[in-house]
Amino acid sequence: MSDPRLAELSRLLPALALKTESADLAFYGRDWTRRWTPAPLAIALPSSIEEVQGIVRWANAQRVALVPSGGRTGLSGGAVAANGELVVSLERMNRVLGFHSADRLLTVQAGMALEAVHQAALGHGLIYPVDFASRGSCSIGGNIATNAGGIRVVRYGNTRDWIAGLTLVTGSGDVLELNRGLVKNSSGYDLRQLVIGAEGTLGIVVEAQLRLTDPPPASQVMLLALPSFEALMQVFERLRARLTLSAFEFFTDRALHHVAAHGAQRPFAEDYPYYVVTEFDGDSPDAALEAFGTLLEAELVVDGVIAQSQAQAAALWHLREGITEALARHLPYKNDVSVRIGAMPRFLAETQVLLGREYPHFEVVWFGHIGDGNLHINVLKPEAMENADFVHECGRVTALLAQSLQNHGGSISAEHGIGLVKKPYLSSTRSAAEVALMRGIRRAFDPAGIMNPHKLFDADADAVVPAYGETA
């Protein structure tokens, strides 16, 4: 603790846990991206709102940048600390604070893991319906910071739709209790909404009031094999009209190849180009069989299986949810893009041509949430290629993809956030006037520019720490 700034922090907040071991700096200084070398000043692990507030005031006085930190499962570098920042980990603030039955609200600290929230909701006979594969390690605070989406958006919407209240420590050190769980509140700008998706650039979310809802009826899980991408949108629209869908996820043969290579059992004897995992209310099992029959007849699907047990359902889901892990060793360059659902076929056709032309020697793995207009495009690094060269090459093609997204009114980030990774492409999704407004808003919340500098966009006050280079 030789740094005088840290000594001062310890003097101000004697009970605050701080870590400065190099293993800790490395562990807490990065997220699931691997492009930057972690180099934080230290890690603070506050256990109360007062400690968070004290940290922010200290940071303002000392001009130290802060990086709010949840489960660090982010894929855009939003939680990277590589320039001498203090990482503020919420991992000790991970408790349920209360449950309001009439309101169906669960109040939690922001460091709570998503899966723990799921369990707490079930304990009250209700569900918190936002869900995705990183549920065991990601935190609610991080979910809020990126307005996380996931696999149930087609039915339940994004994180935003389930946040009834937030407690925020702003970049100025003010504690705001935003919306306080009200259903109706027309009393000026809804700052809660502004904080959701702000990637920690306006302040640190310390508590949240989560809306819960009734569990759906028992569900069924079905895997479909499709002959073409063109069939995909039609299958989606037909199933949506007949079944109550809670998920509709697609992936390609290449994705299945990697999951199978990673240990999963192949679902069919034959190979097909496209697959869909879909989950829907199981209250009329005949409807699913009937729907499958008409899809088969129309040649929109070529094979399929309906899970007959929980274990089989889990196995089918693993084919989709295991993709990210199966790809990890190939250091994939990840694109997470969205367009309006109706714009998907044309955007996709264009993108397939673009990537085929620009990436002739790279393997590209597609999957995503087709019912939300959200595609994940993973480009795998050839083993022989240097990572820096690979990232550079992918960046060049991403610029072309961003141009195509702009033409189709899409977004360069559907659910991962902008962070550091997508920052060069923000202008494809948000106009210069919008970015100028965001800059003005950031200034109001964080005049000294201490909150997660250089993430999302460069603010005027971001001079507190130097800009990020790609150093790993």
Next chain:
Amino acid sequence: MSDPRLAELSRLLPALALKTESADLAFYGRDWTRRWTPAPLAIALPSSIEEVQGIVRWANAQRVALVPSGGRTGLSGGAVAANGELVVSLERMNRVLGFHSADRLLTVQAGMALEAVHQAALGHGLIYPVDFASRGSCSIGGNIATNAGGIRVVRYGNTRDWIAGLTLVTGSGDVLELNRGLVKNSSGYDLRQLVIGAEGTLGIVVEAQLRLTDPPPASQVMLLALPSFEALMQVFERLRARLTLSAFEFFTDRALHHVAAHGAQRPFAEDYPYYVVTEFDGDSPDAALEAFGTLLEAELVVDGVIAQSQAQAAALWHLREGITEALARHLPYKNDVSVRIGAMPRFLAETQVLLGREYPHFEVVWFGHIGDGNLHINVLKPEAMENADFVHECGRVTALLAQSLQNHGGSISAEHGIGLVKKPYLSSTRSAAEVALMRGIRRAFDPAGIMNPHKLFDADADAVVPAYGETA
């Protein structure tokens, strides 16, 4: 058109319709509040985004304040123009611009009436589910400006939940296309959300992309008579657990008295202290009868009727929806407050004591959306009392009510907005730090302070027009 500023506006936008007749100034210069004397400079009726943009640029150059204007059905004075402002009426921008089937999105101009949106949605076999009594005259732009709620919130949420995209002309004259109908878009601050509920202080909403959904199954409407307010929350929780509610509205015997005096037929031979109109999916008619039976047995309801026809359902709904009109001739002072649903019983008990003590000679009529924690408290003006004295006296008591709301974590405006009427009480709902942030945000969108000045809160730049006195 003797005013040189208007002459310049006509020169810049020769096709722009302008009205300056005194009857027009009076008509367009006020909303459903009657506390301010209309005195706008003129009325502009643009027919395109370009004209709206031209008006905003002119207003910046000439330092003329603008008041965006929809159906002017607001109850908080948000659309009042009493200080020489230019009213910008969107009434000529009232068309459907497109429908995207795969996305279930209806794109409309902001001046379209809510009821016309309902009709347009039905034309595609879908519904736009936000609804309230002023549907025939209120506009979508106004709904967005106040994040309007209404009678279906318990099932479908507020206006916010149905806005997939917005086109805004900011106070600086920039045209922003916010979110463009995307389901998932994690690319920085969601400015769309900031504009919803901003009461025209950040810019003028000119177009919106509205989400549509499937029509619910055929519904049933039931009227219940309750012995006490204590029973109300229990009836709500029990019915919510057994039926799929789309509305749960309550009103008192005094409310029924006024609607009956205004021509409605009384539903029961006897008088009861509290009534509930509830609507729910009619797919299991026995469930409703069964639920009613158990409520009767538990003495939570004392009488009830289930509509047997569309006409009877409409008659039951009229008992609730006719209240505002029936009260209008009594020049009611309106409170529109909310608390968490679970906080309702204690807040209500306290409020009943407060109003009984402070308003011994005033008639107080209660109704509201109990499932949303939203109460409408209407105080009727005694005939012999001067309106100014009445408003002054009501203001004194509203300050006490605001204090009670603050203690219970509630809001001084659930769905009407702050406008001019609730501005003195904003601090009961939003902290000084929040208001300071709102001021900073307003500055970013509207540096010259031309957008609906003095509404919601006083901005630094609001010197463009003088502050509002209560002049009518």
